Amino acid sequence: MILQMTPFIMLDGNAKEAIQFYEKALHAKVLFTQTFGEAPISSESPVPENIKERLAHSVLKIGEADLFVADNTPDQPHQGGNAVYICITTNDMEEAHQLYDSLQQEGQVSFPLQETHFSPAYGIVTDKFGVTFQIFTKKNE
Structure with a gap:
């Protein structure tokens, strides 16, 4: 399946x-x-x-x-994209920074890209279209 x-x-x-x-x-x-x-x-x-x-x-x-x-069609009510987050996972710090920087252009930062207990680089940004992305960098083990 x-x-x-x-x-x-x-x-x-x-x-x-x-x-x-x-x-x-x-x-x-x-x-x-x-x-x-x-x-x-x-x-x-x-x-x-x-x-x-x-x-x-x-x-x-x-x-x-x-x-x-x-x-959508004009008769459908439009809601912003923050009802669902899209999590982008990478194992490359440079790519995480590039993705975060690109998505925040004309957007809004909810959580600055930074080291956390679960990721060396994690951040949340809503792009200029109202879609919210999480940037998650895997730890190298």
Whole structure:
């Protein structure tokens, strides 16, 4: 049996911008994107003009993990991304600092990247899209 959990970030019209940001900040590779306007046409429920350019689905590859990013439709209430944290784990201090520095640009620091009893470099930052990331560096044993 295979069980996989994939973080899915829902945004309010700025998913394409977020993907560009994650390409730089997290070295994400875009595997797939589709706007609502690119979806198969249905005469029973046509796509409204005001959402055709919104991103219906995307798949990003970050290291060994997948991340889904999309826009909600205007009739869906939007909530910030802090209901779920995304924990990025690395064993490289330099990479931890680079990820933390990139994600905090125009974002907000909740817990400065620092040594803790469980990690040589751990921090929490909410990016400019309201998504909260934990940067966790494994101890070298």
